[in-house]
Amino acid sequence: MAPPSAAQREISPESGRAKRHVLLVASAFPPSAGPGARRALRFARGLAAHGMRVSVLTLEDRFHYLGIDPLSRSDAEGSFEVLRTGTWDPIARMKARRGLSHHGVVHPGGATTPSGDRPIAPLPVRMASEVLRSVLLPDTEVAWVPPASRRALAVHARDPIDVVIATLPPRSALVGAAYIAGRTGARLVVDYRDPWAADRAHSPPRPRWLQAIDARIERRCLRRAALALFTSPSALAFYRREFPWLPRLEVLYNGIDSWTPRADGSPPPPLTWTYAGELYDGRNLTVVVRAMAALRERVDARLVVVGSEPTAERALGRELGVEDRIEYVGRLPFRSTLERLRRSHRLVAMIPAAHSLSIPAKVFDYLGTRRPLLLLCDPNHAAAAVLAGIPQHRVLHPDDVAGVEVLLSEDAASLCGGGMPDVDAEALERFDAGAQMRQLAGWIREL
Numbered sequence: 001m002a003p004p005s006a007a008q009r010e011i012s013p014e015s016g017r018a019k020r021h022v023l024l025v026a027s028a029f030p031p032s033a034g035p036g037a038r039r040a041l042r043f044a045r046g047l048a049a050h051g052m053r054v055s056v057l058t059l060e061d062r063f064h065y066l067g068i069d070p071l072s073r074s075d076a077e078g079s080f081e082v083l084r085t086g087t088w089d090p091i092a093r094m095k096a097r098r099g100l101s102h103h104g105v106v107h108p109g110g111a112t113t114p115s116g117d118r119p120i121a122p123l124p125v126r127m128a129s130e131v132l133r134s135v136l137l138p139d140t141e142v143a144w145v146p147p148a149s150r151r152a153l154a155v156h157a158r159d160p161i162d163v164v165i166a167t168l169p170p171r172s173a174l175v176g177a178a179y180i181a182g183r184t185g186a187r188l189v190v191d192y193r194d195p196w197a198a199d200r201a202h203s204p205p206r207p208r209w210l211q212a213i214d215a216r217i218e219r220r221c222l223r224r225a226a227l228a229l230f231t232s233p234s235a236l237a238f239y240r241r242e243f244p245w246l247p248r249l250e251v252l253y254n255g256i257d258s259w260t261p262r263a264d265g266s267p268p269p270p271l272t273w274t275y276a277g278e279l280y281d282g283r284n285l286t287v288v289v290r291a292m293a294a295l296r297e298r299v300d301a302r303l304v305v306v307g308s309e310p311t312a313e314r315a316l317g318r319e320l321g322v323e324d325r326i327e328y329v330g331r332l333p334f335r336s337t338l339e340r341l342r343r344s345h346r347l348v349a350m351i352p353a354a355h356s357l358s359i360p361a362k363v364f365d366y367l368g369t370r371r372p373l374l375l376l377c378d379p380n381h382a383a384a385a386v387l388a389g390i391p392q393h394r395v396l397h398p399d400d401v402a403g404v405e406v407l408l409s410e411d412a413a414s415l416c417g418g419g420m421p422d423v424d425a426e427a428l429e430r431f432d433a434g435a436q437m438r439q440l441a442g443w444i445r446e447l
Contacts, residue, residue, distance in 0.1 A: 020162040040058075046441065058083070061084070088144070138170075187226040276347075276365075289317050338369060347369070372411075381395075
């Protein structure tokens with residue numbers, strides 16, 4: 001992608017001063033299919049629109065292990081520079097050579113073949129990957145730091161960098177960004193999509209002495225930070241306790257983009273609930289299947305899964321006699337997933353107990369469609385507060401079968417009574433991506 005023009009580089013139309021040069025360190029960026037790529041794109045677009053020169057430091061397409069979404073490539077076109085680099089990671093390079101890191105498309109997460117099946121790496125590759133995940137600090141993508149840092153310093157030599165933003169995970173993005181900030185004298189901003197310190201003990205499981213080294217790495221990087229961003233108030237509060245010396249902490253939720261397709265009236269029967277994303281241990285929809293089975297004689301409901309195959313749900317559905325009401329769509333590009341979501345009556349999201357501080361980007365993708373949500377999580381989770389005050393949305397504990405039964409019955413009655421109304425757009429204004437980027441640009445100017 002071509003860098004901004006000389007005219008764009010020199011003067012900000014908002015302030016009349018020289019534009020700040022912001023380097024965004026984001027290993028996931030379009031056309032990566034990972035959900036973190038959309039937040040990084042939002043940052044690049046928003047800061048460029050608010051009078052800053054933006055360079056994005058990211059991986060080459062062949063190393064995007066979460067898959068490629070070709071429809072997202074055009075979204076990345078804008079008045080910012082994209083710098084794509086390789087990595088020294090031998091496992092990533094092996095996967096790239098074998099075509100295991102960018103088959104097909106997926107939302108959110110997981111490389112696929114064109115048929116929709118996840119390609120399986122050879123056993124030696126999988127074993128080596130697991131070994132590296134357990135011992136490399138802070139994560140396996142640390143091998144990206146040397147080539148990425150070298151590229152950043154070359155950019156700084158021709159166009160001095162004022163601010164470095166690291167969006168993580170991966171945690172190595174912060175290691176690289178802190179090194180670049182130290183070498184260039186730039187101010188460091190840390191964007192915690194997931195809180196590193198809170199996940200230290202279980203992602204992946206490590207002995208205590210490795211956890212101690214991991215903690216030292218994060219603490220040393222944060223010593224350079226001028227601003228830390230979090231996607232939930234609870235994550236911010238956790239970091240304020242753990243690192244009270246951090247100079248500034250702010251909450252910046254994931255946003256709702258203006259191009260998110262809006263709902264157009266209530267879809268026709270049968271009652272359809274849809275889930276988009278990955279299903280694995282600790283994140284499954286068996287509570288919905290049990291509720292559907294309990295009401296199968298009274299409520300004609302369907303559960304649609306876009307993403308990974310609902311193996312546990314199908315097995316339970318077969319046992320309870322409702323397998324024919326579970327539809328598996330497979331993985332789709334992000335925009336196609338949104339189209340599918342807005343043809344549903346209710347959208348289902350689940351937050352496992354292990355993710356106690358993070359609000360998944362998926363919740364905001366759902367909100368943007370203006371369809372009612374069912375959020376399965378601890379009622380005290382920060383995500384529950386996001387939905388508070390909007391009566392169409394519901395938050396239930398992941399084991400509350402009776403509560404899901406009641407909601408299925410209510411939705412069926414609403415559908416028979418003329419349809420389920422859209423959520424009021426005014427209730428979502430505080431999550432508008434444009435307003436959030438104005439706020440972020442203001443914080444960066446204050447640095």
